[in-house]
Amino acid sequence: MLKFANFAHGDLMTLGMFLALAVVVDAGLHGGAIGPLSFGWGMIPAALVAMAGVALVVLGLDWLVFRRLRARGGGFITMAVASLGIGIGLRAIVQLIWGPTAFRYQSGINEATTIFWDLKVKPDQFFIFGLTLLLVVVVYLLLYRTKLGKAMRATADNPDLAEVAGIETEQIRRWTWVIAGCLIAVAGIMLGIQAQLRFSAGFHLILPMFAAVILGGIGNPWGALVGGMVVGISQEVSTEWINTGLKPAVPFLILILMLLLRPRGLFGSTI
Amino acid sequence: MTLLEARGISAGYGAAEIIHDVSLRVGDAEIVTIIGPNGAGKSTLLKTIFGLLRSSRGRITFRGSDVTRASAPKMVAAGAALVPQTDNVFPSLNVRENLQLGGYRRRRGTAVRLAEILRLFPDLGHRPAERAANLSGGQRQMLAIGRALMLDPVLLCLDEPTASLSPRMRSQIFERIRAINEQGVAILMVEQNAKEALRLSDRGYVLVAGRNALEQPGEQLLANPDVGRLFLGQETASA
Numbered sequence: 001m002l003k004f005a006n007f008a009h010g011d012l013m014t015l016g017m018f019l020a021l022a023v024v025v026d027a028g029l030h031g032g033a034i035g036p037l038s039f040g041w042g043m044i045p046a047a048l049v050a051m052a053g054v055a056l057v058v059l060g061l062d063w064l065v066f067r068r069l070r071a072r073g074g075g076f077i078t079m080a081v082a083s084l085g086i087g088i089g090l091r092a093i094v095q096l097i098w099g100p101t102a103f104r105y106q107s108g109i110n111e112a113t114t115i116f117w118d119l120k121v122k123p124d125q126f127f128i129f130g131l132t133l134l135l136v137v138v139v140y141l142l143l144y145r146t147k148l149g150k151a152m153r154a155t156a157d158n159p160d161l162a163e164v165a166g167i168e169t170e171q172i173r174r175w176t177w178v179i180a181g182c183l184i185a186v187a188g189i190m191l192g193i194q195a196q197l198r199f200s201a202g203f204h205l206i207l208p209m210f211a212a213v214i215l216g217g218i219g220n221p222w223g224a225l226v227g228g229m230v231v232g233i234s235q236e237v238s239t240e241w242i243n244t245g246l247k248p249a250v251p252f253l254i255l256i257l258m259l260l261l262r263p264r265g266l267f268g269s270t271i
Numbered sequence: 272m273t274l275l276e277a278r279g280i281s282a283g284y285g286a287a288e289i290i291h292d293v294s295l296r297v298g299d300a301e302i303v304t305i306i307g308p309n310g311a312g313k314s315t316l317l318k319t320i321f322g323l324l325r326s327s328r329g330r331i332t333f334r335g336s337d338v339t340r341a342s343a344p345k346m347v348a349a350g351a352a353l354v355p356q357t358d359n360v361f362p363s364l365n366v367r368e369n370l371q372l373g374g375y376r377r378r379r380g381t382a383v384r385l386a387e388i389l390r391l392f393p394d395l396g397h398r399p400a401e402r403a404a405n406l407s408g409g410q411r412q413m414l415a416i417g418r419a420l421m422l423d424p425v426l427l428c429l430d431e432p433t434a435s436l437s438p439r440m441r442s443q444i445f446e447r448i449r450a451i452n453e454q455g456v457a458i459l460m461v462e463q464n465a466k467e468a469l470r471l472s473d474r475g476y477v478l479v480a481g482r483n484a485l486e487q488p489g490e491q492l493l494a495n496p497d498v499g500r501l502f503l504g505q506e507t508a509s510a
Binding site for chain 1: 321323342343344347348352353355358359360361362363364368371372373375376418422
């Protein structure tokens with residue numbers, strides 16, 4: 001909807017992940033254990049803090065950078081390059097505050113269960129998949145069933161016509177940033193639960209994320225879910241046949257193939 | 272009583288000024304048509320009135336308030352509506368959603384108004400779930416006009432509503448415009464099909480090279496030999 005590829009997305013995820021760390025570990029709010037999950041109830045206030053923090057940061061960045069570039073007619077490249085710079089800055093800030101060390105929300109082992117054959121899934125991974133599914137449904141309902149969502153889709157379709165229909169498009173863009181900020185923060189936390197927390201964790205996910213979005217179809221929430229699953233599983237399964245060190249090349253390959261064969265994605269771009 | 276008045280408006284794109292010192296007036300429930308050759312600045316004038324372009328000089332008043340610097344959403348809130356010439360529907364949204372968005376600023380009564388609009392345009396009523404991208408040119412135009420009517424505007428601005436339409440569809444659109452006007456809505460229309468539009472109009476303006484060239488009642492403009500020669504193809508007919 002904002003009409004550019006946000007290269008700061010991964011680093012904003014890192015910020016969300018570390019804001020949650022600040023609550024759970026730095027402030028010591030672990031909370032009691034939630035069943036077999038590796039984290040405790042403290043993750044709920046931590047997620048709220050991270051969502052609010054990232055939403056505020058992206059709103060501030062829009063006000064400070066993107067809104068001004070839009071007003072000057074800044075196109076896709078200008079905005080994308082600006083976001084690249086913002087990403088580098090955010091990464092440096094996270095590294096300055098938390099340092100280069102790797103962290104975990106909670107130490108200990110999250111036992112995996114064998115589902116069938118040799119497929120083992122940890123309770124955390126079940127949780128992450130369930131939450132992702134829930135968030136996709138929420139985003140779908142927001143976009144297709146609410147007045148705000150329809151205004152977001154209209155603004156994405158044709159911002160001038162949206163203005164003519166009486167929609168304050170700048171306000172809609174701000175809402176889009178807030179919603180995106182909250183989702184980015186949750187994604188960052190899910191990444192932190194699944195892997196270690198490093199200042200560069202989100203940055204390394206940028207390419208697989210773009211591959212997933214292009215695979216699913218830009219602006220299509222269901223497409224993003226399927227794209228993410230295909231890219232993620234392909235990366236992991238590929239190690240059966242290729243050297244583990246070559247694993248990061250898999251999203252590149254998917255990206256190139258999709259752009260060549262079906263640039264609108266598997267399900268087509270909807271907004 | 273004057274509903275909309277533009278006085279001495281100059282505007283354009285960046286450094287290129289397209290309209291110079293143009294004035295125009297629309298009264299309550301009037302139909303006013305702007306005609307002129309391609310590039311005369313007709314659409315630029317509509318966009319400027321509607322806040323999509325900033326005027327470098329002049330003043331625009333609507334319902335007695337200064338709206339020279341008002342944005343498009345502010346014009347909509349004040350009771351005006353615009354149907355642009357192209358890209359006038361949201362292609363990825365269906366008919367019902369397009370109309371609902373037309374009523375975005377409505378606090379209540381959206382469903383009732385939507386039903387009224389679908390009755391006014393029965394062609395749309397048969398396909399509320401159809402994506403706008405799949406509609407024909409005429410259906411899209413009706414959807415765009417329906418969308419603009421969702422907020423019960425007092426002024427409807429139409430930018431070439433019959434461009435690229437078949438003669439049958441053109442007559443239908445003009446018929447609907449007349450019906451909308453009979454409900455008390457003032458119409459400001461830019462139109463290339465000048466004969467049909469002027470026949471419908473109380474008054475007409477002729478713009479040439481971004482300047483006011485003529486203002487007369489619709490019937491007089493139709494009978495004006497200069498206008499006929501320039502815009503109505505009468506020179507070719509008499510030759």
